Amino acid sequence: MFLSALSALFYLSSIYVAAGASCACSSVTIPVRVDTLVPKDVTDIYGGLKSNASSLRPVNATYDVYGVFCRPDSYFFLGVLQLLVHGFTYDSQYWSPPVEEFRNYSYAAYSCDRGLSSLAIDWVGVGLSSRPANSSDVQFLSCASAVSQVARYVKTNSIVPGLLPFEKVIGIGHSAGSGLLNFGAITEGAQSPFAGLILTGELIVQSGEIPPLSAAPPARDVDPLRWGALDPGYITSLAGTRSAFYPPNATSFSPRMLQFDEFTKDVGTVGAYYQILSNSLATNYTGPVAKVIGSEDQLFCVGTGRCANVTALTAAERVVWPKAQRFEVVVSQGSGHCMNLDFFANGPFNTFVHYVKQFTGIPL
Numbered sequence: 001m002f003l004s005a006l007s008a009l010f011y012l013s014s015i016y017v018a019a020g021a022s023c024a025c026s027s028v029t030i031p032v033r034v035d036t037l038v039p040k041d042v043t044d045i046y047g048g049l050k051s052n053a054s055s056l057r058p059v060n061a062t063y064d065v066y067g068v069f070c071r072p073d074s075y076f077f078l079g080v081l082q083l084l085v086h087g088f089t090y091d092s093q094y095w096s097p098p099v100e101e102f103r104n105y106s107y108a109a110y111s112c113d114r115g116l117s118s119l120a121i122d123w124v125g126v127g128l129s130s131r132p133a134n135s136s137d138v139q140f141l142s143c144a145s146a147v148s149q150v151a152r153y154v155k156t157n158s159i160v161p162g163l164l165p166f167e168k169v170i171g172i173g174h175s176a177g178s179g180l181l182n183f184g185a186i187t188e189g190a191q192s193p194f195a196g197l198i199l200t201g202e203l204i205v206q207s208g209e210i211p212p213l214s215a216a217p218p219a220r221d222v223d224p225l226r227w228g229a230l231d232p233g234y235i236t237s238l239a240g241t242r243s244a245f246y247p248p249n250a251t252s253f254s255p256r257m258l259q260f261d262e263f264t265k266d267v268g269t270v271g272a273y274y275q276i277l278s279n280s281l282a283t284n285y286t287g288p289v290a291k292v293i294g295s296e297d298q299l300f301c302v303g304t305g306r307c308a309n310v311t312a313l314t315a316a317e318r319v320v321w322p323k324a325q326r327f328e329v330v331v332s333q334g335s336g337h338c339m340n341l342d343f344f345a346n347g348p349f350n351t352f353v354h355y356v357k358q359f360t361g362i363p364l
């Protein structure tokens with residue numbers, strides 16, 4: 001009773017008082033109904049966005065989306081939630097990996113310390129969220145729909161007892177998770193539930209830039225003990241290949257993090273593997289957008305020359321966001337593709353917090 005009255009007070013006044021001293025996290029499960037059309041051909045790189053009716057089929061199902069919700073214990077920006085969306089073959093742990101020797105890998109903790117709540121979810125088909133028996137139900141259309149529904153849910157429902165719904169949700173994605181948010185921005189445009197988007201580890205993908213599917217074999221072949229029962233459309237990375245997600249210079253990250261990464265990797269699907277290419281299509285999203293990419297990102301920057309000139313990169317990326325209220329690109333010096341997992345993590349974290357505040361009107 002007291003708590004909710006207090007919450008209501010802060011919520012109405014929207015005043016930030018002081019940074020929270022500690023952070024409370026809990027697991028939540030959010031039910032979503034996905035009722036959409038997906039391409040019959042999962043290798044359709046536009047994920048059905050350019051398809052005619054005869055090449056689509058319905059997916060109509062309810063899924064449980066698992067997430068870790070964290071909020072500062074005491075004073076915080078009550079109306080604002082960061083919805084954190086991991087990349088391909090990762091899960092919600094990407095936002096708070098429990099590797100101990102370097103304690104600053106957790107963006108959930110970093111942003112909580114600065115007064116911001118977050119909800120890190122697992123994609124449908126991944127981690128502790130519902131895993132459809134048929135991997136071809138897990139495509140960008142169905143997954144992006146689930147992510148948008150989670151955003152709508154937290155704006156209309158109390159996520160934990162005693163807390164009011166959130167007023168503004170900022171989507172923060174990593175890699176293919178940025179691709180999912182991007183996809184939702186294409187399908188929903190001005191109707192998007194997100195007050196702003198922060199897309200990390202993702203630039204426009206050109207056809208030809210996706211490695212052959214042999215780089216991501218069926219998960220059941222890679223680890224039969226863990227994934228032997230999955231349909232072969234659930235895929236994962238080949239053993240020993242994840243250093244590509246780190247800066248080339250091995251002094252930039254902990255070898256223990258790389259081990260943890262390999263050990264805790266998860267699955268993706270063939271559909272999601274190809275449909276990241278949909279981010280070359282224009283969106284009518286009207287909110288503010290920031291992209292954050294690591295200068296040492298081996299998928300997008302190293303050896304491409306693409307990230308050397310931020311002005312030129314911004315102009316190139318902006319083309320597909322013509323209606324965005326504002327659009328910026330930050331090249332984070334030293335960071336690799338998984339910019340949360342190397343020794344430079346605090347740089348991008350500071351940038352994410354900056355944009356969350358700016359996009360929601362919190363004083364910087």
Ligand SMILES: *[C@@H]1O[C@H](CO)[C@@H](O)[C@H](O)[C@H]1NC(C)=O
Pocket residue numbers: 051052053054055
């Ligand atoms: C619909 O798309 C399929 C696959 O791209 C194509 O073969 C077919 O000709 C299209 N049909 C119409 C009516 O455009």
Ligand SMILES: *[C@@H]1O[C@H](CO)[C@@H](O)[C@H](O)[C@H]1NC(C)=O
Pocket residue numbers: 035060061
């Ligand atoms: C999807 O399923 C729900 C519940 O069974 C049903 O009410 C709804 O009409 C279905 N949607 C379509 C497009 O058939």
Ligand SMILES: *[C@@H]1O[C@H](CO)[C@@H](O)[C@H](O)[C@H]1NC(C)=O
Pocket residue numbers: 102103104346
């Ligand atoms: C971790 O973060 C704290 C507070 O932001 C900072 O003081 C400390 O130097 C960081 N540690 C490392 C190893 O970067």
Ligand SMILES: *[C@@H]1O[C@H](CO)[C@@H](O)[C@H](O)[C@H]1NC(C)=O
Pocket residue numbers: 057134135136231
């Ligand atoms: C998955 O669903 C698709 C589309 O309905 C179907 O063609 C395919 O046979 C199914 N795969 C399995 C393994 O059931």
Ligand SMILES: *[C@@H]1O[C@H](CO)[C@@H](O)[C@H](O)[C@H]1NC(C)=O
Pocket residue numbers: 249250251252
């Ligand atoms: C890697 O980074 C370290 C520390 O900044 C530097 O001393 C070393 O020369 C770099 N190695 C290479 C191969 O660039």
Ligand SMILES: *[C@@H]1O[C@H](CO)[C@@H](O)[C@H](O)[C@H]1NC(C)=O
Pocket residue numbers: 186187189282283284
């Ligand atoms: C965006 O708006 C333009 C102009 O109104 C329209 O032609 C286009 O189809 C829209 N794009 C999407 C993806 O809805």
Ligand SMILES: *[C@@H]1O[C@H](CO)[C@@H](O)[C@H](O)[C@H]1NC(C)=O
Pocket residue numbers: 309310311312
């Ligand atoms: C960076 O790109 C901009 C826009 O294309 C160009 O005007 C500028 O000269 C470039 N700067 C450098 C240092 O190449």
